[in-house]
Amino acid sequence: MSRGQLIILSGPSGVGKSSIVKKVMEQHPKLRFSVSATTREIRPGEVDGVSYYFVTRERFMEMVQRNELLEYAEYVGNCYGTPAKPIDEALDLGYDILLDIEVQGAMQVKEKRPDAVSVFIMAPSFEELERRLTGRGDTAPEKIKKRLETARKEYTVAPRYDYLVVSETGKVEEAADEILSIIKAAHCRLHNRIHLLKEEN
């Protein structure tokens, strides 16, 4: 059995990432989500180890100091991070791991895991992204404005990703199909299979 592949996935709010990810998961039975660690309170309905690993701030800081996290950040007073160990264990079992993460965290992971494959999902145009965010109708204008500002910042980091996938309107399957191809191709990369050649000689 070959080792799993770590896939870093980012994309601005409103780009349609969750629909695409859902479609990808449906068609790839050996793909698992990475679970983050957080210091925030557990909420009703959340399950420890599934929604998040809920940890104390003390334990979180220990994880940081012991270099147990692939990336971490503080957000509205709470810490969030990606523990390396469960990812490595799943990869060793042959599972591919999808890490759905914002761009700063993505760059930290890329640094620590150069063999990870990184994908940035973008809208067909920025105007279209704006339309999608506005069209939801349930979001306050200031919130939309803030999300678009964030999206603009995220787009400036996009050229550091390995792959760009365009989320065309009404074409969730096409985008999902591209991501599935990227994952499959990643498994065929030389460094993942060079051991097969060595056995020959």
Place this chain on the structure above:
Amino acid sequence: MSRGQLIILSGPSGVGKSSIVKKVMEQHPKLRFSVSATTREIRPGEVDGVSYYFVTRERFMEMVQRNELLEYAEYVGNCYGTPAKPIDEALDLGYDILLDIEVQGAMQVKEKRPDAVSVFIMAPSFEELERRLTGRGDTAPEKIKKRLETARKEYTVAPRYDYLVVSETGKVEEAADEILSIIKAAHCRLHNRIHLLKEEN
């Protein structure tokens, strides 16, 4: 419309490359074979511009001098080469081009076209390759021996390819599927889509 992708494909005799390529072509309507130029005589049933571009030695040498070939070699007194122009024209029209070529030529093309994607098709084991070559039953033992020697040499170049695809016995579709994924993923690579980001900003 986005530009096509050049795919370099190599693999030892007996590995099952032609069956895999056939399956890939069936499932990819916009994939075309690269046509080689040669100085050898046209044979009955061959079509100029389809089987080969049949050229005089003088014209071939001119192509070499004008740097019109992505690679070339002499074989049993005849010259063979890959003209760049028809490939570039097809790529510009959005066709993906499959270049089925031996390893030395492949490395020359890789040098001249760093954006090409290179795939080496290997057998599950060298013993299996030997079995496949012997099992054909219509080949003289010395010829088999020579092919295996060539295969060993080819395997030493395999670590310079981007991707390795294993041609498992009876699994032509799986190998074809991997190659199709590699081609699809290649189209999503950053440098092929970065212009879409630039239009945004």
